[in-house]
Amino acid sequence: MELMGDGLLLGRMIAGDEEAFTLLYRRRHPAIYRFALHMSGNVALAEDVTQEVFMTLIRDAKRFDPERGTLGGFLFGIARNHLRRRWEQERHSLPLPDDADELDSLLSASARVGRNGVSNGNGNGNGRGPFLLSRDEYTSLETVGRVRQAISTLPENYREVVILCELEEMSYEDAASALDCPVGTVRSRLHRARALLVEKLHDSQPVRRASAVGE
Amino acid sequence: MKEQADFMDCVEFNEIYHDLDRPGTSGFRFRERALAHAESCSSCGLLLTDGEALDFALHSLSQHNAGREAPPRVEAALLREFQASKAAGSRRRVHGQLAALGAAAAILLALGLGVQHRIASQPHKATPQEANLATTPGAEGSAAAAQNEAAVSEADEDEYAKEFVPLPYADDPAALEGGAIVRVTLPRSALPSFGLPIRESDGTDRVFADLLVSEDGTPQAIRLVSDANPN
Numbered sequence: 001m002e003l004m005g006d007g008l009l010l011g012r013m014i015a016g017d018e019e020a021f022t023l024l025y026r027r028r029h030p031a032i033y034r035f036a037l038h039m040s041g042n043v044a045l046a047e048d049v050t051q052e053v054f055m056t057l058i059r060d061a062k063r064f065d066p067e068r069g070t071l072g073g074f075l076f077g078i079a080r081n082h083l084r085r086r087w088e089q090e091r092h093s094l095p096l097p098d099d100a101d102e103l104d105s106l107l108s109a110s111a112r113v114g115r116n117g118v119s120n121g122n123g124n125g126n127g128r129g130p131f132l133l134s135r136d137e138y139t140s141l142e143t144v145g146r147v148r149q150a151i152s153t154l155p156e157n158y159r160e161v162v163i164l165c166e167l168e169e170m171s172y173e174d175a176a177s178a179l180d181c182p183v184g185t186v187r188s189r190l191h192r193a194r195a196l197l198v199e200k201l202h203d204s205q206p207v208r209r210a211s212a213v214g215e
Numbered sequence: 216m217k218e219q220a221d222f223m224d225c226v227e228f229n230e231i232y233h234d235l236d237r238p239g240t241s242g243f244r245f246r247e248r249a250l251a252h253a254e255s256c257s258s259c260g261l262l263l264t265d266g267e268a269l270d271f272a273l274h275s276l277s278q279h280n281a282g283r284e285a286p287p288r289v290e291a292a293l294l295r296e297f298q299a300s301k302a303a304g305s306r307r308r309v310h311g312q313l314a315a316l317g318a319a320a321a322i323l324l325a326l327g328l329g330v331q332h333r334i335a336s337q338p339h340k341a342t343p344q345e346a347n348l349a350t351t352p353g354a355e356g357s358a359a360a361a362q363n364e365a366a367v368s369e370a371d372e373d374e375y376a377k378e379f380v381p382l383p384y385a386d387d388p389a390a391l392e393g394g395a396i397v398r399v400t401l402p403r404s405a406l407p408s409f410g411l412p413i414r415e416s417d418g419t420d421r422v423f424a425d426l427l428v429s430e431d432g433t434p435q436a437i438r439l440v441s442d443a444n445p446n
Binding site for chain 1: 230233234239240265266268269272273275276277279280283284285286289290292293294296297298300301304
């Protein structure tokens with residue numbers, strides 16, 4: 001059964017097959033959870049949204065139309081709607097990394113550096129070098145924290161395309177289906193979001209990078 | 216320097232350089248030309264380097280979060296919900312089946328009662344004798360009324376009339392054989408239209424009557440029935 005496609009599993013799930021539902025959940029929920037987590041920056045909210053998405057699937061699975069997109073896109077669309085509803089209800093504003101205690105101090109340091117202004121941040125790529133020095137640096141927790149921080153400060157419609165297309169490696173078509181917008185819109189939002197991210201990451205370069213540039 | 220780049224300028228490069236590694240996009244399709252342009256254009260080269268750095272950073276974040284998922288309690292809660300939903304669905308199906316059975320039983324009962332009532336309300340078929348008495352082809356209204364009055368006056372004990380009187384427009388005496396008798400109530404004021412006299416009222420405005428109906432459904436003859444003993 002594990003080799004079955006989403007459509008078959010969904011059909012069996014609708015017929016009452018608990019194992020099919022479990023497989024479908026285990027296959028699809030991590031991406032939904034991560035999407036909710038990146039969008040909200042809140043673990044509890046991400047859990048709630050994940051649960052709500054699959055509750056909706058249990059109650060209303062027949063709403064899924066394979067001709068309109070993939071099951072993944074359908075679930076992301078539900079997650080997005082739940083997130084928006086929760087934000088409307090709670091007026092929670094977001095986004096700080098939630099769980100990474102080890103990153104907090106690093107993020108604070110990054111923010112301080114950003115305020116001090118390392119790069120010109122004009123976004124056209126002129127007059128500055130790449131925003132990080134080495135690939136070793138990218139692999140550090142610090143890099144992860146800075147990228148996460150930068151994503152969390154993007155406007156919502158840019159944040160969601162970055163999460164879907166970059167972090168979840170979704171195609172433009174699937175993302176368009178999930179976000180209920182044209183493919184061209186996804187593409188242009190992602191283009192703009194990436195430019196913003198580059199600027200933000202330049203602005204938050206660590207101290208040692210600033211020193212290196214100064215030298 | 217920018218002009219030396221083959222087949223691609225900075226504007227084009229700017230539009231596609233984010234997609235160089237994304238299959239199915241124009242960036243992927245023109246990757247080689249974009250790279251050639253970046254080699255010959257310092258500002259676009261810097262954009263490309265930033266883009267690659269961002270890709271790597273995003274990939275790092277993606278890898279860092281790759282194993283993240285909702286805690287097991289979410290799955291447990293969803294399984295409980297699934298089981299509850301499944302049980303509710305089964306109950307709904309059973310209720311639906313019971314309701315369908317109940318409806319079918321009610322329909323059968325209604326049909327049975329209807330048939331029984333129909334049989335009870337048709338005590339006998341019109342006999343040839345009755346039919347003969349009721350046939351006066353071509354009878355005019357006044358003659359029929361006189362005949363009717365005579366018939367009614369002869370039978371005033373249990374019923375107004377024991378015999379059928381042909382209706383003025385009855386034109387198919389043969390059809391009375393095998394016809395059916397249908398009991399109806401009529402307004403007393405309607406009796407003259409059937410060629411019958413209005414008799415003294417006992418206080419009611421309606422009278423019982425049996426209609427002899429031919430096979431094609433046309434009333435052919437009528438007899439009044441005593442109010443006191445309509446059956």
